[in-house]
Amino acid sequence: MHSGPSTSGVGRVIAGRYLLLHRLGGGGMGHVWLAHDQRLACEVALKEIVFPDPAEGPHEREARVARARAEARHAAGLRDHPHVVTVHDVLEHEELPWIVMEYVAGAVDLRDLVEQRGPLAPAECARVGLAVLDALTAGHERGVLHRDVKPANILLAPDRTGAPYGRVLLADYGISVRPATGETRWTMASALVGTPGYLAPERATGGPPTPAADLFSLGCTLYFGVEGQGPFARPSHLAELTAVVAEEPRPATRAGALGPIVHALLAKDPAARASAAQTEAALARIVVPQAAAYSRTQTDLGSQPQWAAAPPPPPPPHRAPRRRVLHSALAGLLGLALAGGGVWYAVAGPDGGTGSTGSALPYGDQVGLTRELVAGDCVIATWPGAPFEGTPGLALDRSCTDLIPDGQVMAFVETASAREARERGAEMCEERTREVRERLADVRSFAVVPTDEGFEAAGRRTACLVLGAHAPVYGPLAGYREVGALFADVATVQRRDCLDVAREGQVRLASCAGRYHQQVLGFTRMGEDVTYDAGKERAEDTCARDVPPQDYGFDPSVYEAGGWVSEGSWKSGTHLVVCTVRKQNGGTMEGDEP
CATH class of the missing domain: 3.30.200.20 (Phosphorylase Kinase; domain 1)
Known part of the structure; x- marks a missing residue:
């Protein structure tokens, strides 16, 4: 040994x-x-x-x-x-x-990066914080607490575009725990569970681990990122623990816009601490500041048709039709559905999406928008020929439902010049939207690139859209959906969504932190010859075969597969099936599921 x-x-x-x-x-x-x-x-x-x-x-x-x-x-x-x-x-x-x-090649942890290069800018630190928060939230939804969030456990590595610190990874779940499961907590008798200076005060005084404690540690980590030292840094571990429990953090001098949310995360009382949703919203506003100033009508999906019931509204007549047939070799392949952006690549038009060289519009005459796009904008795309060939004309669907949007603005990439935007915008948007696309089943990335004349009017940024690959998306995507919203089509469903299912067949987005009826595990597809009515009948059996819940850790004696379809995917020819897990006895599921 x-x-x-x-x-x-x-x-x-x-x-x-x-x-x-x-x-x-x-x-x-x-x-x-x-x-x-x-x-x-x-x-x-x-x-x-x-x-x-x-x-x-x-x-x-x-x-x-x-x-x-x-x-x-x-x-x-x-x-x-x-x-x-x-x-x-x-x-x-x-x-x-x-x-x-x-093995993450070229990675450096946040502690070493700050020590070597100095503190991060607030917007860059917010970007890192959003990624770590997303990882923590995914763990919390599974009942897993990290318990040791700190700069040394955050890795920054090159992404696929070559950006040296574009990829953000949370590492070391070595002292994580699932408190709701009653599993044994292996704590060393001589060791503190966590890192002094980053440990939540309620944990330092013997309280139970909670998601709020992880958020406190995230606040300490963000403080370190912009200030170059922890908020409770002291000469000894004992002094750090004392400061965490009894003293206020050192005033931040470099945090800028990040200061208020960091302060809210460092509240001593867990009940007064910023929630994950509040933290996400605050960090997103720093990363994409224009989003905060844009008043967007909240989506009301309650007026939309039910899944597997009434067909979705027909698309407006001015739009070019979607491709109706999916190649037979792709039918039924779960891998394609999950790969999403890994298979399809974003394209700008042959002119880089610039339109007329004499245009004063942000993205040119062909795109036609008179103002810059902002985060969350839902768009209608009118293609000059086949979808995703050339540069589309864009119109806004301010409610994200009235005109049945083709997609939504999910991110931005800033470049030094319009030329750099034309040369790298599509590739950079492909990377920035990858996470969203991997959770959805049938979408593509598209870069809306500013013209030379419109570069400043566009905020020096390329807008990164996520568009339905073969059909409209029928509503807001990802974080722009609201808990309780009724799904109009399977196009807006993403992996690990939690669902409430009413007796009349209506399906609503539920919080995974509470009780819900089903959870989305993945997607599959049916053959081109399967009718919509047959798809409804076969959905559950197809999901039990292609996306079995036991592969995700669910006990087959307790859980079973569920399946959902909508007419939108049948009209587009994709024949998409959303596969879920549910309890065999019809009971609700809770946050401590596998």
Whole structure:
């Protein structure tokens, strides 16, 4: 049995498969190695469990081993999340567990980045905060608390566009816990569960772990990002804990627009602390400040038709028709539905979406908009030919329902010039909208690029749209939907949505923190020859075959598959099926589900 810290482990082969190349770092539970997977011929990261104290008792050893297994289990449950380091496996070697993880090439943690390059700008720190918050929220919805959110556990890595810190990942679920499940909490007798200076005051005084405690730690982390030190930094851990409990944070001097939400996250009383929804809204306003000034009519989906009942309203006649037939080789492929933006690439027109060179409009005469797009704008796209070929004319659907929108503005990318926007806008929008597209089933990215003359009027930004790939989206997408809103079509449903289902067949978006009837697991498709009526009848059986709930950790003796279809996907030829999980006895589900 390996019982002490490694000094030279380079060259060791773990479990007959992983060749250790060099140390990447270490923490309280062990070392992290870069390793070569000799079976798959790729690089991975391995976390090695070590016992620094040879005299450590059997209970402490058991606790360390159990915590490693818990880390792998909890992180693996979030492996499809774009902002969580993926865990591939946990294996035994020399009677100790090793965790096999995604190797994030070129990554640097937030602590090291700030120490090397100085504090972040408030908007950049807000962008990082949004990604970490999204990861935390996904864990909280599964009942998993991180309990050690801090700069050293946030990795920044190059994204697919080459931006050096474009990808944000939350790492190290080593002390995470699911309090609602009653699982054993493996806490070292001599160790504090969390990091002094980032630990919520209620945790420092022995209170139970809650999502609010993770949000306090996020507030401390954001403070560090813009100020260069923690809000309760002191010479010793004991002094830091005392400050967390009894003292106010140091006044922020560099936080700017980030200051109010950081202050709200650092409230001593968990009940007075900013919620996840409030934090998300505040951070989004900093990342995309124009969104705060734009008054958008709230969507009322209650007037829309039910799923699998009345057909959705017909599209306005001025729009070019969608393609009606999906290639037969794609029918029924869950992988395509989930891949979304990974398969389809954003395109700008041959002129880069610039329109007439003499136009004073932000995006040119062809696009036709007289003002810049802002976050959340729903749009109607009129294509000059086939959809996604050339540059469309755009009109706004201010309610996101009146005209049955083709898509919505989801992000922006800022460039130094209109030329850079033409050259890189589509690629950058592809990356910025990737997370949203991966949660939806049938959408594409599209970049609306400003003209040379309209570059300043467009705020020096390219607008990143998410558009229905084969049909309109029938309503707002992603974070612009409201809890309680009635779904008009399956096009706006995304993975891990929680649903309330009324007796009359109406389906509404529910909060995953409370009680709900079903949860969306994924999507599949039916063949071109399947009629809509047949699709309704076969939906549940198809989902039980293609997206079985047991693959997601649901006990097959308690849960079963559900399936939903709408006429919109049949009219477009995609024959999309939303696959859910529900209780066999018809009861409600709660936040402690797998």
